[in-house]
């Protein structure tokens with residue numbers, strides 16, 4: 023680095039997830055390090071986890087108001103603030119492969135949906151990357167192993183997952199995730215829709231007896247890196263280039279870390295005596311039938327909310343899903359190849 | 375002053391009635407939800423949403439004016455307890471002025487937030503579809519504005535008492551300390 | 566000026582404002598907003614002000630607080646507690662400070678139902694303090710006992726504090742809950758020993774009644790006390806049988822109290838309104854302070870205090886025991902001003918990597934952390950448990966008297982913390998055998 027005086031920028035990243043979360047440790051921290059390295063230490067990030075700077079509901083606002091410079095934004099909480107960006111969240115039950123859907127969401131949001139980009143710019147926001155957590159599975163603390171056992175079982179779920187388990191014949195109960203362990207242990211809920219990571223983070227493997235091995239959905243449209251637009255635009259060109267150059271690996275790291283963690287958590291749960299049950303045909307049929315209606319439901323919900331062009335947008339998105347299905351089939355377990363594909367198809371073309 | 379005092383007292387009673395309703399509704403709905411979940415496997419829809427978005431917000435913000443009127447906001451009196459009543463009133467007036475500024479900001483910005491959430495029709499996704507929850511946002515400025523009104527009234531009264539030794543308003547609550555250890559808290563006046 | 570300097574000035578101003586009788590719920594946001602404006606301008610400060618009050622209040626978990634307050638107020642105003650204390654007075658009369666000891670263990674019992682220290686202090690304060698005062702107990706002893714034994718609420722399951730710590734550190738919550746039980750019981754025993762010794766040395770603290778009830782009288786007194794144990798059994802039973810969560814048990818407990826009062830003909834419209842009003846006022850004033858405490862947490866985070874402390878701790882290259890001592894001092898100081906949630910949010914990001922690096926057991930650390938934030942509920946100037954008790958007793962006891970009474974309990978806490986630090990097995994043994 024030449025001796026010329028150069029500005030050192032320190033940015034904050036606000037997250038509502040706990041400090042040791044896989045997203046922080048396996049994706050964001052390495053990303054922040056790479057960016058610092060590529061800018062010769064001129065651009066640094068400070069992670070403020072645990073919702074210290076604002077709850078998950080406040081995420082958009084704290085970035086908009088520069089309380090933090092960047093952060094994690096979950097689309098289920100931005101339906102009104104960012105209606106176009108968030109409308110895809112209604113399709114979570116379609117997520118049979120969370121890596122494919124996350125890649126498609128990145129391409130949709132960053133390349134294929136101009137209305138999404140302007141909508142965010144109007145809120146002084148720029149969005150740089152999206153991710154999907156590992157899929158939701160049905161976990162039960164009693165002897166529920168399939169469709170027939172599930173009838174009238176109290177099942178903890180929310181949003182579209184709640185509607186889904188109702189169509190399975192279960193009774194949806196609403197319990198905050200912090201109380202799932204207690205609820206399953208004491209029988210306020212027989213089952214819960216939960217991701218494999220919860221087996222460890224909420225210690226569910228102690229109370230769960232059966233896990234039905236059927237991916238039911240994933241919030242694939244989750245904002246991994248939102249920034250205040252003025253802050254982003256105010257960065258020197260080389261710093262913005264360093265950010266852009268590292269986004270593909272950020273997304274790939276997040277998705278592969280989720281996949282690894284989920285596999286390990288399930289294996290560990292099995293070792294502790296939890297049964298991983300193959301889904302029975304009735305269950306897979308009911309899920310397939312539910313999925314058939316989800317696109318129409320998404321379009322209808324968006325139109326009800328007064329959004330134009332919802333049908334075209336959903337169609338575009340589903341075409342991207344097909345496209346990424348083909349790409350992911352080729353890249354397989356090769357994370358570097360997947361990251362290259364993300365870079366080629368999305369991040370080198372995106373306008374922020 | 376007296377006129378504002380009487381008028382605010384009347385509004386207080388109405389607002390206090392609403393907060394009582396919120397608490398009772400919360401108790402009843404949660405209890406019924408538990409019973410119905412246990413007995414009939416049928417949880418009462420939207421209990422969690424109603425509790426967290428309406429009842430809690432109502433019972434935290436609506437009574438603030440009432441608490442202020444009773445001088446029920448907790449403070450440290452270690453360093454000022456030996457002062458004369460009028461000196462203490464001057465300190466209270468100072469705290470009151472800070473409170474007026476804080477509450478004015480709160481009213482202004484929570485109103486702006488409520489207006490914003492109303493404009494975008496703040497909605498929560500529940501297991502029963504989308505539910506509009508923006509009306510609850512208005513409970514915050516509604517409660518704060520009454521706290522603000524009482525703070526203004528009491529600060530002016532404290533200032534007058536500190537400077538002239540006379541008050542406009544009848545005294546209630548903490549300033550009339552009957553420090554005799556007897557009756558634990560009085561019945562809230564002016565029901 | 567850099568962030569830490571602004572934070573230092575703000576805390577100094579906070580001290581001055583508090584000393585000058587500015588209500589805590591107004592002093593905290595005043596310095597926090599001032600500090601945020603100095604650091605980052607008005608937009609973040611006012612943006613936060615618009616959304617934070619609603620987002621904080623709109624909470625399912627915290628709804629246990631008003632419900633347990635209501636339950637306490639109902640049982641007190643309908644006289645359900647009076648007969649219990651009449652009996653306790655007869656039975657515990659021989660023991661120095663008998664009613665305080667009884668209240669202490671009643672708190673432990675209640676803690677098994679309540680997830681939060683504030684809720685335990687609120688409900689038990691309503692039940693026990695007026696009775697102790699009416700028997701001539703020292704005001705500091707009576708209120709201190711309740712404020713301090715309220716912290717058992719976080720140690721005997723269920724516990725919101727352990728759930729929060731477990732979520733934040735990704736430690737198993739069930740193990741944490743079990744780990745808290747023995748330290749909780751040790752605390753209750755330490756309190757009891759202190760109360761008995763103090764009252765032996767100075768009988769004036771807890772006057773013994775002159776009456777000398779025979780066994781027949783003692784047994785007769787028992788027949789009137791059934792409603793309250795029944796209530797506690799209903800609540801604890803509903804939680805452990807799986808009918809209700811800790812949060813739901815608050816509402817259920819209020820309903821039970823109401824039904825018992827109705828069944829025994831003790832409920833009037835007046836007592837009902839009075840009970841509800843009390844629950845409402847206390848909830849509103851406590852949450853009003855908590856909003857200020859959260860603003861302070863955010864201001865300190867913006868000022869870079871977590872990073873600064875992390876760098877300091879790292880640069881000192883301390884031994885394990887030194888790190889734990891530093892942690893205890895930091896929690897003691899922060900605990901004077903911040904609410905438990907705020908302290909955890911501020912400190913865990915700093916300390917966790919350090920503890921991890923030293924290979925310490927995060928379950929044991931969790932017990933120490935919860936212990937320290939519970940101590941923070943008892944220390945002036947911002948001691949939430951003391952405030953709850955103050956709210957319950959109204960003008961009968963001053964805040965100074967409550968904090969003075971708490972001094973002795975803090976001495977007990979020092980002993981308990983020393984034990985927990987010296988013997989990690991005290992925390993880790995029970996989860997190990999379960």
Ligand code: NA
Nearest residue numbers: 676679718723
């Ligand atoms: Na407890």
Ligand code: NA
Nearest residue numbers: 900901941947
């Ligand atoms: Na304190």
